Amino acid sequence: MRNYAFRLVNVFAESQFGGNPLCVFEQADGLTDVEMQLLARQFNLSETSFILPPEQAGASARMRIFTPDMEMAFAGHPSLGTAHVVKQLQAGDTQFALECKAGLIPMALDQQGIWTLVAPYRSEVQHGGVQTRPCELPPAQVAAMLGLQETDLLSAPVWVNTGSEQLLVPLKSAAAVAKAQPDSAQLASWPANRVGRRMAYVFAFDEPVESNPEPRQVTARYVFARSDGGFGEDPGTGSACANLGGWWMAQGQVVPVSMVISQGVQMGRPCRLHLEVTKDQAIRVGGRVIEIAQGQVQIE
Template sequence: MRTYRFRLLNVFAQTTLGGNPLAVFEDGQGLSDAEMQALALQFNLSETTFILPATLPEANACVRIFTPTFEMPFAGHPTLGSAQVVRALGLGDQALSLEMRAGLIPVVSTADQSDTWTLRANTPTHRRPDATRAEIASALSLSENDLIGEPLWVDTGSDQLVVPLISPDAVARCAASAELMAKHCGNGERAMVYVFAPDGPPRDGIQQAQVRFFFPKNGSPCEDPGTGSACANLGGYLLATETPLPQRWQLAQGTAISKPCQLQLHVNAQREIFVSGRVVELGHGEIRLPEQTP
C-alpha cells in the first residue's frame, strides 16, 4: 500500500474553527493526476493541495491545487495554507516562492513561526463583461440600482467577475441563481462572481468591506467562505478603476454561511497587490492507496 500524509487547516481564520478549510498533502509524489482529482473529490473541500518537488531552481516547492471537479492554476487560501505546510516540512523559512500553474507566487510570513501569511499576486488583467448590469444583477437576485460602478472581469491567476455593490445590505441580500450565473456571469469555462461593498469610511487608513463569492456547482448556487484569489482580483479592480493608491482593505467574508473569514488586501503605490490571512492547523492524518499497476 502507498501511504500519503495530509494536514487539515483553516485559512483566513479568526478562530480555530473559522476560516476556509483546506487539505494539504505533504508529498504528492507517486500520485497520478487522476488520483489527485479523486482525492480532492473524496475530501470535498473547496480546494485540496499537493506539495511536490519544485521544477524551477528559484522555487521552494511546487503546489498543485484541485477543487472536487477541476484543477486550478491559482487560488489564494490554498497558497497561504500550503505555505505554512511547506515551512513546517523544512522546505523553506518565512519567505517562500511557490511554483504553481499560474507561475511563481512569492509568500512571506511576518516572523519565523508566525501563522499570518502574505502572498504577492500576479499582475492583473481586466475586461468588460458581455452581460449588461441588469443581467448581472438578476443573477444575484438584485436590482440594477444595487450595482454601483461597472462590473469587470479581473484575472490575477483566476478569472472572476468582480461586481461593486452600493451597500453592505446589498451584499447581504444577494441570492445567486446558478442558471443565471451560468448564462450571464460565465467566461466560457465556468462562472465565478465576487461582490463587494465598502462598510463605512476608512478607519485608521483601512477600508472595511463586506464581500461574498458565488459559483454554480452541480446546478446549484454555492458560496465560498474566504476567497484569496478574489481578494487579489479586488486589488486588480481598484487598479483598473484608477483608485488612488496606496489602498488597504480589510474584508469580511463567510458570515452568511457561518464560516467567518477575515482577509487583508494591500495595493501599494507601485501597483503591487498583496493578500494576507491567518492560517490555523487543525490536525493531520494519512490515507492509504493500493499500489499502482504497471
C-alpha cells in the first residue's frame, strides 16, 4: 500500500470557503500518469496538481496539472495553490519558479498574502506579441450560443493564448455577464481551441474602456463544455485572467494597467483575481490562497 499526502486549498479566496478549490499532492513520486488522472477524476475538481522534483535548472519544484479529463500544460489557480504548498513544504523563499509543461512560471508572495504568477507567454512577445486568432463563428452566433444578443457584445469574440488558449467574449455590461447561459443544445457547434476544449470567458468592465480608473474593475465568468455533455462553470480562472491581459494588449490599449476581476459570485464561490500588465508587457495574475484541509490517499 502506498500513501500519498494531499492538501485542499482555495485559490483567489477572500474567505475560508470562497475561491476556487484545488487539491495538491505533496510528493507525487511513484504515481503513474494513469493514477494521476484517476486521482483528479476522484476529487472531481476543476484541476488537481501533483508536486514532483524539478527537472529544469532554476525551478524549486515541478508540477503536473490534471482536470478530471486531461492533463494541462498550464493553469493559473493550480500554479498559485501549488506555490503555496511548495513554500509550506520547503519553508522556502517568497519568490521562486515552478516548472510545468508550459515552461518555468515565476511565483511571488507579497506582504499582503497575495501570490502572483507571471504568465508563460514571454517568448511570443519577441515574435510579434500575444497569440490571438479570430473566432471561426460570426459574433451573432457566439452571442446566441451564450443566450445573449449581438448587441450585448462589446467587440468580436477572439481566441487568446498567453499560456492556455481560450475564447474571450467581451460584453458591454456586468448585467450581460450575469445573464449569459450557454445553450447545451448547440454544444456540437461550439468552437474548440487547438487542443479540442470548448469554453468561453465572458467579461465586462465596470467603467468604459476609454476611462482610466485604477485599478479597473471587471466582472467575469468562465463556462466550459463537460465531457459528459452540457456546460460547467469555473469560479476563478487564472489562465483566462492572464488572457484578459493579452486581450488588452492585442486591442492596442495602454500599459501598464491593473485590474481586479470578480468571478464566481453566481456560483456561491466568490473569487477576487488581481491582474497587472506591466510596461514591458509582462502579465501578472494574483490572488490569495487559503488552506482548509490535509489528508492522505492510499493506493494499492
